[in-house]
Amino acid sequence: TAALALAAFAVIGAAGAEDHHDGVAPTLLISLDGFRASYLDAQPESALPNLNALWREGVRASLYPQFVSKTFPNHYSIVTGLNEEHHGIVANHMWDPNLRAEFTMASTGTEWWSEGEPIWVTASRADVRTKTYFWPGSESVVNNRRPDVYFPYDPRTTFEERVDVVAQWVRDAVAETDPNTRRPSPAFMALYFDEPDHAGHVHGPHSAQVKAAVRRVDVALGRLRDAAGADAWNRTNVVVVADHGMAPLSPTRVVNLGDDACGLNFTSLFVTGDGVAAHLWRRRGPAEQTPADGSRPLDDSSDDFGADGGFTIEEARAMARAVTACHPNVTAWAREDVPARLRYSANARIGPVVVAADVGYVMCGYGSFDAKARRELHLDPGVDLAAARSLDPANWALAHVADAGCAPACVTGTNGVGQVSDTHSMSDVHCGGAHGYDNASPEMRAVFLARGPLFRSDGARLVGELGYESSEAEALVGDGAATSDGSVHAGTTADAERWQSRTLAFDNVIVHSIVAAGLGLDLDPASVMPDGAPPPRLDGVLDDELANLLFRDGVGVRSGPGGDGAKKGALTPDEDDDEGEDGGGGGRDGTAAWVVAVGVVAIVVGAIVVGARGYVRGGDANFAYVKL
Numbered sequence: 001t002a003a004l005a006l007a008a009f010a011v012i013g014a015a016g017a018e019d020h021h022d023g024v025a026p027t028l029l030i031s032l033d034g035f036r037a038s039y040l041d042a043q044p045e046s047a048l049p050n051l052n053a054l055w056r057e058g059v060r061a062s063l064y065p066q067f068v069s070k071t072f073p074n075h076y077s078i079v080t081g082l083n084e085e086h087h088g089i090v091a092n093h094m095w096d097p098n099l100r101a102e103f104t105m106a107s108t109g110t111e112w113w114s115e116g117e118p119i120w121v122t123a124s125r126a127d128v129r130t131k132t133y134f135w136p137g138s139e140s141v142v143n144n145r146r147p148d149v150y151f152p153y154d155p156r157t158t159f160e161e162r163v164d165v166v167a168q169w170v171r172d173a174v175a176e177t178d179p180n181t182r183r184p185s186p187a188f189m190a191l192y193f194d195e196p197d198h199a200g201h202v203h204g205p206h207s208a209q210v211k212a213a214v215r216r217v218d219v220a221l222g223r224l225r226d227a228a229g230a231d232a233w234n235r236t237n238v239v240v241v242a243d244h245g246m247a248p249l250s251p252t253r254v255v256n257l258g259d260d261a262c263g264l265n266f267t268s269l270f271v272t273g274d275g276v277a278a279h280l281w282r283r284r285g286p287a288e289q290t291p292a293d294g295s296r297p298l299d300d301s302s303d304d305f306g307a308d309g310g311f312t313i314e315e316a317r318a319m320a321r322a323v324t325a326c327h328p329n330v331t332a333w334a335r336e337d338v339p340a341r342l343r344y345s346a347n348a349r350i351g352p353v354v355v356a357a358d359v360g361y362v363m364c365g366y367g368s369f370d371a372k373a374r375r376e377l378h379l380d381p382g383v384d385l386a387a388a389r390s391l392d393p394a395n396w397a398l399a400h401v402a403d404a405g406c407a408p409a410c411v412t413g414t415n416g417v418g419q420v421s422d423t424h425s426m427s428d429v430h431c432g433g434a435h436g437y438d439n440a441s442p443e444m445r446a447v448f449l450a451r452g453p454l455f456r457s458d459g460a461r462l463v464g465e466l467g468y469e470s471s472e473a474e475a476l477v478g479d480g481a482a483t484s485d486g487s488v489h490a491g492t493t494a495d496a497e498r499w500q501s502r503t504l505a506f507d508n509v510i511v512h513s514i515v516a517a518g519l520g521l522d523l524d525p526a527s528v529m530p531d532g533a534p535p536p537r538l539d540g541v542l543d544d545e546l547a548n549l550l551f552r553d554g555v556g557v558r559s560g561p562g563g564d565g566a567k568k569g570a571l572t573p574d575e576d577d578d579e580g581e582d583g584g585g586g587g588r589d590g591t592a593a594w595v596v597a598v599g600v601v602a603i604v605v606g607a608i609v610v611g612a613r614g615y616v617r618g619g620d621a622n623f624a625y626v627k628l
Contacts, residue, residue: 023454023555024520026173026187027237028166029119029511031078031135032217033071034197034435036205036245037062037445037503039214041496047215050222051449054240056459058451059550062500063508065244065446067342067439068277068356071197072105074243074446074508075136079190080116081512081538083343087116089137090349091273095281097309097348102272105136113140115347117536119515120147123188125531128519129176131169133162134192147190155194159220166191167227174232184235186519191224193217200246200433205443210246237452237518241511246433247443253361255327262326272351275362276436279351280319282310309335309352316352329358342439343539359437359444442497445505454518456552462504504549509540514550517542 040060045052066077066084068091076082076089084090089112094103096112103112118137120130124145131149132138134157138150149169151157166189173187199213221240225233257264270281311319316334323332332355338345344354357363437444451457516523523535 023518023552024186025235025237025453025518026184027515027518028170028189029515030240031075031192032242033194034200034244034246035242035447037447038496038500040447041499043211048218050218050225054449054451057457058449058455059460061448061462062503062505063241063446063448064505065439065444065508067344068436069244069439069444070436071243072136076116077509078241078511079118081509081540082116083539085344085347086539088347088349090347093272094349095272108139110141113137114142117143119512120188121145122521122536123519125529126521127530129187132190133166135190159193162191163220163224164227167224170228170236171232174235188519204248204433205246206248237454239515240449242446244435244446245444246435247360247437249362249432249434250360255330255357255361255363257363262322264322264326274436275364276357276434278355278363280353280355281351311352319353323355329361330363331356359441362434442500445500454551454555462549463502464504506546507540510542513542
């Protein structure tokens with residue numbers, strides 16, 4: 001029956017190209033900053049042909065970011081396989097009490113980036129060529145290595161300039177043949193786009209401007225594919241990810257930490273992080289300005305808090321209790337008490353007190369560190385900061401919103417390049433967006449797409465639950481009829497958020513292991529790499545269950561329970577949807593052998609489905625959801 005045939009597609013993947021039987025190939029990792037998992041479903045497939053081709057020729061899932069769900073920390077988690085507390089990039093803006101120095105997004109010193117080993121360093125240790133275009137951290141020397149080719153970040157570089165260079169990299173990588181296998185040698189490449197993050201900050205995740213930014217990225221990816229050429233593209237593993245999602249802001253969801261009746265005194269505090277997730281460090285009083293640890297005295301223009309951050313553990317806990325009690329939409333912890341699931345306490349760069357806003361809320365109103373504010377905002381000494389309480393550089397992450405004339409009234413800060421943004425009021429319920437929130441929240445989920453010799457090529461959307469405990473991921477939501485272009489979604493915000501809740505999400509540190517599999521790197525802790533040293537330690541490792549969901553039959557880690565039948569949680573289009581038939585070096589090729597295989601497997605799967613936990617079909621039988 002048609003139902004059995006559809007179920008078969010959810011269990012069996014297409015045969016891949018014979019010259020890539022092990023999936024090892026040049027591998028391109030692409031980041032679309034701030035690409036929320038729901039964005040791809042918020043527009044008809046015809047509006048995003050290139051992103052959807054990546055899905056239809058490969059596989060789709062979503063990612064949980066790390067907490068805090070910010071840009072630099074999560075980009076480094078993706079390429080190191082480490083949580084933020086272990087790789088040390090714990091915020092876009094942070095203080096290191098041991099270095100007695102401040103980190104910004106312009107910091108490239110080895111001392112900041114060396115707590116984790118990025119994949120380009122590991123690949124280099126295995127004599128794999130590495131090239132990166134704007135990936136955070138790739139400008140820095142780690143373990144005496146950099147990528148073979150890298151570019152210092154320059155936002156003025158157009159998307160077209162970026163993809164034209166990377167397309168040449170792809171062609172060159174495929175042309176370099178391993179004499180032993182006569183296949184393209186593995187090579188690591190990375191590419192970064194700053195959209196749709198910027199549009200999301202300025203206009204909010206549900207805006208027309210975000211949809212336009214997503215289409216702009218789609219066009220860039222189409223240009224990349226065309227410039228690389230079909231042969232090189234199909235011989236390359238392409239992994240598309242994002243660092244985090246985006247949540248809408250509202251004028252009713254502003255927390256003024258300095259404007260409360262709780263008597264909190266922020267005048268002695270230095271705040272790092274931003275208005276979504278902040279770290280509190282206490283300035284020493286006059287009697288404490290010559291600390292016993294020998295650090296330099298604190299004056300009006302210095303930020304030196306000692307190794308303890310200026311708080312004893314008892315003081316930090318008291319401050320956290322006071323902040324939490326005073327503000328119902330903010331939670332504060334002493335660093336040692338941050339919930340274990342957030343994995344955000346075991347690093348000295350995390351402040352003694354961590355303050356996190358609820359999703360969609362922003363914090364402001366504590367602009368009391370005058371000297372720092374004057375330096376960062378380039379203010380004239382005559383400016384009265386006491387009167388301008390909202391001149392708080394910790395709110396710089398919301399500056400994009402202020403630039404657009406649409407921000408909570410309390411927000412005034414830098415726009416990331418030292419310019420002062422004016423304060424505006426919000427006239428729309430959802431105007432502007434932010435991220436950095438609890439990484440388990442749906443709004444923070446990020447996109448994951450992959451295609452190429454390593455990956456299944458049947459256009460599967462993985463569904464269900466893996467990694468985090470979340471009842472939301474188990475929920476089966478209403479499925480509307482297919483749209484006229486054959487997509488399995490209607491291209492609306494509501495539809496996109498329903499799909500977001502059922503698309504399988506896994507921890508983004510596992511992307512490191514997925515890329516390593518594409519490069520053929522052995523990261524077994526008991527192994528020794530070609531340079532004679534062990535591989536780096538990882539916080540997340542690709543297991544058999546997820547490998548069986550993502551990879552083509554016969555490649556990667558395939559020893560999970562149930563063998564090929566373990567491809568549970570896969571959602572695929574039906575056999576009449578012919579998008580992507582020629583992609584990924586495999587796919588439904590229409591041969592007699594494929595038809596016979598489907599028929600045979602359909603019979604077997606039919607027996608399984610009878611006893612399965614659930615089988616749900618959409619209104620027009622354009623897809624099947626199989627949960628075995």
